[in-house]
Amino acid sequence: MSPILTDEAVVLRKTDYGETSKIVTLYTERGGKISGIIKGGRSEGGKRGRVLDPLNLVQVAYYDKESRDVQTISSADLLEGRRRLREDPLATMYAFAALELTLGSTTERDPNPRLFRGLKKILRLFEERREPPSTTTARYFAFFLGEIGFELPTERCAVCEKPLGAEVGYRSTRGFACRSCVDREGSFAPFPAELFAELVSLKSGNDAADERTFSGRRALRFLEQYMGAHAENYRGLRALEMANDLEQEQ
Ligand SMILES: [Zn+2]
Incomplete structure (x- = not known):
């Protein structure tokens, strides 16, 4: 038995x-x-x-x-x-995107209790609806990347390792660099300060109150690109496409 x-x-x-x-x-x-x-x-x-x-x-x-x-x-x-969540088709679709990401990019029988707790917490956030559902999905995406070994480093410069300010540059093979390294190296592209601030705030895990002002959709597009560049088998999330379509209809 x-x-x-x-x-x-x-x-x-x-x-x-x-x-x-x-x-x-x-x-x-x-x-x-x-x-x-x-x-x-x-x-x-x-x-x-x-x-x-x-x-x-x-x-x-x-x-x-x-x-x-x-x-x-x-x-x-x-x-x-998830009674309240299911009443909202758009929020449900964004929540399904979080499930699809977990389903497609984890291995069977490879326990990660932290990932489990993060997923559980994020589903409660969807249910509470204190922020746009796209923000909640982006928040989970940023967390998930770290859990599968592709953490997006937003704290320190990829070149000099000094703490990053608001102005950063980005290069997909290196990550984020500080202003002075960007000026010196010349191989980093300027990165939108607002988007960088969004990514930092998504990763901070703070209360949702600060994030009510942005939708998370732009951050999601960036995180998907980042995932695509690091995880070989990543082919995008069907639920996210459907959520985008739904959002455009509204
Ligand atoms: Zn630097």
């Missing part, structure tokens, strides 16, 4: 499997990303199936068998639904 594990998890994805079952991908606190099957998840009036809707925070129990790609989920309880 394989052991039964109990863990907190964020539901990243849910798909139908066969006539009555569902396969879910979860980001768990202690096990990292795992896939699980809920047998009969659709036949019981879908109740258990809805507990495992993407964006939810759940407590799951599953039979952990390392040799298998898909674990069997024996129970799932809802800890936090």
Whole structure:
């Protein structure tokens, strides 16, 4: 018998499997990303199936068998639904972008409790709606880059390592440089001061109050480019494209 594990998890994805079952991908606190099957998840009036809707925070129990790609989920309880968030299609799409990023750029069974806690916190932020949802996605994106080893350094100059001021230059292969290094080296392009301030504030993890003034969309475009330049397999986020389309319609 394989052991039964109990863990907190964020539901990243849910798909139908066969006539009555569902396969879910979860980001768990202690096990990292795992896939699980809920047998009969659709036949019981879908109740258990809805507990495992993407964006939810759940407590799951599953039979952990390392040799298998898909674990069997024996129970799932809802800890936090996202009722308020789901009422807003645009915010929901931006939240899905955070899930899609996690789904596409993490490895199965590679636990990162910090990443789990960050994702959990960001989903609460989406639910509270204290800032534009694009800002919340940008905030998560900046955090996520650090967690997968591609931290965007905004504190110190890439050349002289002195603390960066408001005026910086950027070069994709080097990062950000201070004004005097930019003048001396000549290979850094000027970088918009406002965008740099946004990136710094996204990374600071401060209360959302300071960030109400910007939408995060420009920061997201930059972070996507940065991700594309560092993570080989990154092909963009479908949910982000859809959120952009939605936003243009509004
Ligand atoms: Zn410098």
